[in-house]
Amino acid sequence: MALGLLIYGALAESGMAQTLDLINISADFSSEAQAVQESVNNQPRTEYQPIGIRLGQFLSFGDTALSPQAVSDPTLTPLRPGATPDKSAASLRDSQVNSFLLRPGLETDLVFDDNVFRVDERTVSDTIFVLRPTLTLESDWLNHFVDIKVGGEFGRHQDFKDEDYDDYFISTRPRIDVDEHTVLELELGYSSAHTERGSTDDELEGPEPAIDRLLNVEADWQYQADKYSTRMLYRYSQIDALDNGQIERDFLDAHGHVWLLRQGYELTTGTTAWLRPGLLFIDYRQSRDDNGFVRDNQGWSFVAGLTIDRSAVSFLELGLGVLFHDFEQNGLDDFLDLVYVGRLLWNITPLFTLDVKAERTVEVVESTSAPISLDDSVSLELAWDPRENLIFGATTGFTRSDYATLPGQDKEEDRVEIGFNVQYLLNSNLYVEARYDYEQLDSSQAGSDYQNNVFTLRAGVQL
Amino acid sequence: MTFWHPKRGCRRNSRLIELLFLVGLLLFSGAARAQLSDYLLGPGDKISLKVFGHADLSGQTTVGSDGTIAVPLVGQVKAATFTVPELKERIVTRLNRDFVVDPKVSIEVLNYRPFFILGEVNKAGKYDYIVGITVRKAIAIAEGYTRRAKHDPVLLIREDRQGVPVRYKASLNTPVHPGDTIEVVRRLF
Numbered sequence: 190m191a192l193g194l195l196i197y198g199a200l201a202e203s204g205m206a207q208t209l210d211l212i213n214i215s216a217d218f219s220s221e222a223q224a225v226q227e228s229v230n231n232q233p234r235t236e237y238q239p240i241g242i243r244l245g246q247f248l249s250f251g252d253t254a255l256s257p258q259a260v261s262d263p264t265l266t267p268l269r270p271g272a273t274p275d276k277s278a279a280s281l282r283d284s285q286v287n288s289f290l291l292r293p294g295l296e297t298d299l300v301f302d303d304n305v306f307r308v309d310e311r312t313v314s315d316t317i318f319v320l321r322p323t324l325t326l327e328s329d330w331l332n333h334f335v336d337i338k339v340g341g342e343f344g345r346h347q348d349f350k351d352e353d354y355d356d357y358f359i360s361t362r363p364r365i366d367v368d369e370h371t372v373l374e375l376e377l378g379y380s381s382a383h384t385e386r387g388s389t390d391d392e393l394e395g396p397e398p399a400i401d402r403l404l405n406v407e408a409d410w411q412y413q414a415d416k417y418s419t420r421m422l423y424r425y426s427q428i429d430a431l432d433n434g435q436i437e438r439d440f441l442d443a444h445g446h447v448w449l450l451r452q453g454y455e456l457t458t459g460t461t462a463w464l465r466p467g468l469l470f471i472d473y474r475q476s477r478d479d480n481g482f483v484r485d486n487q488g489w490s491f492v493a494g495l496t497i498d499r500s501a502v503s504f505l506e507l508g509l510g511v512l513f514h515d516f517e518q519n520g521l522d523d524f525l526d527l528v529y530v531g532r533l534l535w536n537i538t539p540l541f542t543l544d545v546k547a548e549r550t551v552e553v554v555e556s557t558s559a560p561i562s563l564d565d566s567v568s569l570e571l572a573w574d575p576r577e578n579l580i581f582g583a584t585t586g587f588t589r590s591d592y593a594t595l596p597g598q599d600k601e602e603d604r605v606e607i608g609f610n611v612q613y614l615l616n617s618n619l620y621v622e623a624r625y626d627y628e629q630l631d632s633s634q635a636g637s638d639y640q641n642n643v644f645t646l647r648a649g650v651q652l
Numbered sequence: 653m654t655f656w657h658p659k660r661g662c663r664r665n666s667r668l669i670e671l672l673f674l675v676g677l678l679l680f681s682g683a684a685r686a687q688l689s690d691y692l693l694g695p696g697d698k699i700s701l702k703v704f705g706h707a708d709l710s711g712q713t714t715v716g717s718d719g720t721i722a723v724p725l726v727g728q729v730k731a732a733t734f735t736v737p738e739l740k741e742r743i744v745t746r747l748n749r750d751f752v753v754d755p756k757v758s759i760e761v762l763n764y765r766p767f768f769i770l771g772e773v774n775k776a777g778k779y780d781y782i783v784g785i786t787v788r789k790a791i792a793i794a795e796g797y798t799r800r801a802k803h804d805p806v807l808l809i810r811e812d813r814q815g816v817p818v819r820y821k822a823s824l825n826t827p828v829h830p831g832d833t834i835e836v837v838r839r840l841f
Contacts, residue, residue: 232799538841539799575840577800 215467215530215550216422216449219496224504224534228542229572229580237578237614239651241290243329288329294651296321304641305349307387307630312641316347334364342382351397354383360405370414376407384555387630387639395433401441401555402429418453418461430555440478441555446470459499465492465508471553471560484560486521486593488514488551490528504534514551514561520595526563544570552590558600559592578614603631622647692813693731693739694831695719696765703747704756712762725751733813736761764830769794771836772801781830788824790834802839809833 219225298319304312323340341357360378367373383398404427412419423446430441446469453463470487477483494508508530515523531547547567554562568586575581585607592600610624624645631638693699695717703709713721719732726746731739740759747755764781767790774795782789787806797803808822810832817833820826828834 538839540839541841573841 215548218420218451218465219504219506219532219534222496222498222504222534223501224498224536227501227536227539228534228544229536229540229574230542230582232574234577234614237617237620239292239294239617241292241327242652244289244291244326290327290329292323292325292327292652294323294325294649296647296649299646301644302641303643304639305346305352305386307639307641309636309638312639313349315349315352317352318345318347319343320345332366335361337361352386354398354400356380356382358382370412372411374407374409374411376405376409378405379403380405387628387641395436397433399433399436399438400431402431403427404429416455418451418455418463420449420451420453422449422451423447437479440473440475440484442474443484443553444472444474445553446472453496459497461496461498463494463496463508465494465510466490467492469514469551478557480557482557483516483518485517486514486560488512490551492528492530494530502536504532506530506532512549512551514593516560516593518560518595521560521593524563524593540574542570542572544572554590554592556592556600558598559594562590562592562602564591565589580612580614582608582610582612584608599633601633602637605629618651620649620651622649690735691761691829692733692735692811693761694765694811695732697731697761697830698763699731699736700760700762701743702758702760703752704758706752706755709747709752733811733815767828767830768833769836770833771806772798772838773836774798781828785828786824787822787826787828787834790828791824791836797836800838801836807835807837809835 225231296319298317298321300317300319301314302317303314305315306313320343321340323338325336325338327336328334337359338361339357339359341355343356344352344354346352358378358380360376360380362374362376364375365373379402381400381402383400386398406425408421408423410419410421426445426447428441428443428445430438432438447467449465449467451463451465453461455461467490468487469489471485473484476485490510490512492508492510494506494510497503497505510528511525512528513523513525526549528549529547530549531545533543533545535543537543545568547565549563549565552562552564553560556562566586566588568584570585571583573581586605588602588604588606590602590604592602594600606626606628608624608626610622612620612622614620622645624643624647626643626645627641628643629640693715695715697715698712699715699721700712701710701721701723709724711724713723715721715731719730720728721731723729723743723746726743729739729742729746734742736759740757743759744755744757747757764783766778767781767785768778769790770776773791774797776794779790779793785793787808791797791806804824805821806824808820808826808828809817810820810829812818822834
């Protein structure tokens with residue numbers, strides 16, 4: 190795992206935590222594709238979605254009283270995060286601050302992990318109880334959107350108490366519907382999260398899981414008119430790596446800047462050609478670490494691609510380009526290499542989705558011997574919902590990480606991940622899930638290989 | 653050795669097309685006629701009864717819930733589960749026996765009873781019957797399939813002559829009869 194921290198606020202509704210790799214020169218621009226929205230995992234399940242607690246119309250702008258009718262009018266559908274905003278002139282005119290919804294949620298996991306420390310030999314297992322509360326306050330407006338999310342993840346081990354962790358986050362995501370062509374999305378988040386055992390961030394092997402605190406600011410400007418579309422994304426990240434016992438981690442404190450521009454032109458209906466240049470800068474607070482290693486690095490990439498989104502059945506995105514990366518450390522070779530991105534999402538039937546992704550990215554890592562790794566990853570995900578409230582999933586992924594190291598310290602890792610899960614939605618307030626995850630790491634560094642199996646039983650409550 | 657003459661070939665082709673067209677037209681009209689002629693009347697159907705030269709015996713009536721219609725002089729005549737020609741025959745027989753010599757009777761269905769559609773469609777319910785409607789058109793009227801619908805085949809429930817509902821597997825081109833119930837079932841994959 191790169192400098193990824195657990196930001197599960199955005200996924201409070203689904204009750205699933207996920208890792209966001211905040212500092213890499215990549216972004217998902219396909220979330221609004223028809224087929225993606227029609228896929229099994231993105232299906233609106235109105236009967237099983239929490240309705241939230243309405244706080245009432247307690248806000249108003251000047252003399253413009255809030256119109257409760259606007260809310261009760263069934264023809265006016267409030268926008269939800271990720272939904273395509275209704276940018277018609279009439280709806281913009283009608284957009285008023287209306288009310289807010291409060292969405293509390295609580296997940297509990299019972300986890301059995303057969304290799305808690307992710308080691309090759311003398312593995313030990315443990316049972317972990319995880320509590321994951323979240324609280325979201327979100328707007329319920331016809332246009333524009335804002336939310337504030339607060340949450341945490343607290344893990345308690347039955348045997349290895351030192352592995353217990355307390356993670357938390359707070360984030361806000363305002364969205365401004367500027368006009369019928371333009372949307373500006375912002376994000377401000379702060380989180381504190383432990384690094385998982387076995388991840389590259391855990392290379393220092395402290396007595397307890399290391400903790401990273403991350404401040405993240407993102408601005409995403411989207412413009413679409415006729416055949417042209419432009420998207421500009423800027424992301425600033427600040428990492429504060431806390432010391433772990435006697436292990437100093439201050440040398441990992443850094444600022445990261447990512448710029449991405451995506452310029453698209455619709456060749457024919459549903460087929461868009463695009464160009465995506467990007468820049469990445471990582472600036473460490475300490476000019477050199479304790480070993481005299483200079484970690485500062487920067488790079489750029491330029492990708493040209495094609496997106497085919499002609500129907501709700503399939504979505505294809507292919508991109509190919511080059512990336513360049515250079516380092517301040519003498520002896521670390523700058524490199525110019527090919528970069529690619531690909532995704533095929535196919536709703537084989539209305540109830541069965543296949544999602545294949547492949548990508549090469551530069552990942553910022555917390556390895557002592559390398560500031561970044563060049564990752565080639567491919568993943569396959571299947572989702573099937575034979576009933577509205579019963580969702581089966583299967584995932585498999587392979588990642589090859591090639592670390593940028595000094596000569597003689599070569600490090601490569603192959604990571605295989607396989608997972609199965611079944612989620613059962615009891616009603617709009619309760620759900621349960623069972624998961625199985627397998628992970629295998631083959632490293633060029635002796636003693637770093639491991640395999641582990643994780644079984645999870647999850648229950649969630651949401652209002 | 654024979655040579656293919658382009659003009660002659662074209663003429664032959666056009667004649668063949670005309671012939672096929674005529675055969676198709678005959679078959680289609682025959683099918684449509686068959687569709688109407690084998691239709692079993694039922695409660696809710698509104699029919700027009702005309703007895704030539706006897707205006708007082710003519711009129712409009714609706715098949716009642718007991719499956720009968722009221723015919724002047726004759727009284728209650730069972731109409732349900734009979735086709736239009738069969739009902740006509742029954743009325744002619746009854747009139748001829750006691751009241752009218754060699755009656756000339758015509759029966760026309762003015763309004764068919766509705767059909768029903770349920771299951772995985774966006775708007776299940778009762779819909780007015782339209783002559784010539786097929787399962788495909790009926791589903792379109794019901795605002796199409798839901799995401800979970802099995803598209804083909806669908807179930808069609810139709811009452812037989814004994815009034816017993818019988819379930820058929822129907823394709824999208826199957827004609828719908830008044831009183832039919834179409835059930836679009838749920839798919840598994």
